[in-house]
Amino acid sequence: MKQQLEAILANAKKELSAAANARDLDAARVKFLGKKGELTALLKGMRDLSPEERPAIGQLVNDVRAAVEQALEEQREKLSARALEARLKAETLDVTMPGTGAAMGHQHPLELVLDEIKEIFIGLGFSVADGPEVELDYYNFEALNIPKDHPARDTQDTFYISDNVVLRTQTSGMQVRTMEKKKPPIRIIAPGRVYRSDASDATHSPLFHQIEGLVVDQGIAMSDLKGILELFAKRLYGDDTVVRFRPHHFPFTEPSAEMDIQCYRCHGEGCRLCKGEGWIEILGCGMVHPHVLEMCGIDPEKYSGYAFGVGLERTVMGRFKIDDIRLFYENDIRFLEQF
Ligand code: DAH
Numbered sequence: 001m002k003q004q005l006e007a008i009l010a011n012a013k014k015e016l017s018a019a020a021n022a023r024d025l026d027a028a029r030v031k032f033l034g035k036k037g038e039l040t041a042l043l044k045g046m047r048d049l050s051p052e053e054r055p056a057i058g059q060l061v062n063d064v065r066a067a068v069e070q071a072l073e074e075q076r077e078k079l080s081a082r083a084l085e086a087r088l089k090a091e092t093l094d095v096t097m098p099g100t101g102a103a104m105g106h107q108h109p110l111e112l113v114l115d116e117i118k119e120i121f122i123g124l125g126f127s128v129a130d131g132p133e134v135e136l137d138y139y140n141f142e143a144l145n146i147p148k149d150h151p152a153r154d155t156q157d158t159f160y161i162s163d164n165v166v167l168r169t170q171t172s173g174m175q176v177r178t179m180e181k182k183k184p185p186i187r188i189i190a191p192g193r194v195y196r197s198d199a200s201d202a203t204h205s206p207l208f209h210q211i212e213g214l215v216v217d218q219g220i221a222m223s224d225l226k227g228i229l230e231l232f233a234k235r236l237y238g239d240d241t242v243v244r245f246r247p248h249h250f251p252f253t254e255p256s257a258e259m260d261i262q263c264y265r266c267h268g269e270g271c272r273l274c275k276g277e278g279w280i281e282i283l284g285c286g287m288v289h290p291h292v293l294e295m296c297g298i299d300p301e302k303y304s305g306y307a308f309g310v311g312l313e314r315t316v317m318g319r320f321k322i323d324d325i326r327l328f329y330e331n332d333i334r335f336l337e338q339f
Pocket of ligand 1: 169309
C-alpha cells in the first residue's frame with residue numbers, strides 16, 4: 001500500500017506539473033483528490049489493514065494528500081503568473097505615442113468681463129458681496145424709497161413670487177442688505193442676476209446681470225463718485241475714454257445721474273452703434289438718499305455715500321461689438337469660441 005501511495009504521489013506531481021491550463025489542472029485534481037479519485041479509492045482499502053498498520057498508513061495517506069494539494073497550488077500559481085505575463089506582453093503601451101489633446105473650454109464673455117470689472121474695483125479697495133435672487137419686496141423696493149404705489153414699480157416689470165417676495169429686478173437691494181449688516185466705512189460691489197418680465201429681443205432678456213456699487217463713509221461727495229466711475233470707465237474701455245454725467249432720477253439716490261461714454265466707434269460724431277447720439281449710456285448712479293441711509297440705521301447727518309448700477313450685458317456687448325443679447329444665453333459654441 002505504501003508503494004501504491006508513493007506511485008500516486010509521483011504520478012500526481014507529474015500530471016499536475018504538465019497541466020498547461022486551468023482545465024487540465026482541474027481534471028488532474030479530480031483524478032487524484034476527487035470523490036472517485038485514486039486517493040479516495042485507496043482509502044477504502046484501509047479496511048483490510050490490520051489495526052496495527054492503520055495509523056502509520058493513515059498518516060501516510062494524509063501526507064500524500066497534503067503533498068498533492070501543495071503541488072496543485074504551486075501549479076495553479078505558476079499558470080496564473082504565466083497568464084499574466086502573456087497578457088502584459090499582448091498589451092504593450094507605447095508611452096512615446098502622441099496623445100489626443102483634450103479640447104479646452106472658453107470662459108463665457110459675461111464672466112470674462114465681470115472678472116475684469118471685479119479686478120478693477122478690488123484694486124480700488126472694494127470688496128465683493130453676494131445676495132439672494134429671490135428677494136423680499138422690502139429690499140428690492142420698499143427700503144429703496146419705492147413704496148407700494150410708486151410709479152417706478154411699473155417700469156420694472158416685476159416677477160412676483162407672492163405679495164412680499166419677488167425675483168429681484170435690480171441688485172440695488174444689496175445696498176440695503178449691506179448697510180444693515182456693516183457699519184461705515186463701506187466699499188462694496190455686488191454683481192448678480194436680475195429678472196424682469198420683458199419679452200426677449202435683440203436688446204432685452206428676462207434675465208440679465210447688474211453690478212451694484214456702494215460706498216458710505218464720512219465726507220463722501222459727488223466728486224468721489226465721478227472720480228471713481230471715470231477711472232473705472234478708463235480702465236475698462238481704455239485711457240482715452242471720455243465720460244459725461246447726465247442728470248437723471250432714481251428714487252434711492254439724490255442727486256442722481258447716468259454716466260455715458262463717448263462712442264468708441266465714431267468718437268462723438270454719431271453713428272449706428274450710438275444711434276446717432278455720439279454717446280453710449282453705461283450706468284446709473286447718485287448719492288445715496290438720506291432716507292435710505294436712515295432706514296438702514298445709518299445717520300445721514302454723519303455719513304454720506306454714493307451708489308451705482310452697471311448693466312453687465314450692455315457693457316460686454318459694447319466691448320465686443322455684440323449686437324444681440326440672446327447670444328449670451330444660447331450656448332452656441334460658434335459664438336462662445338470667439339472669446
Ligand atoms: N437699479 C437701477 C436700475 O436697475 C440702476 C441704478 C441706478 C443703481 C442708480 C444704482 C444707482 O445704485 O445709484 O435701473
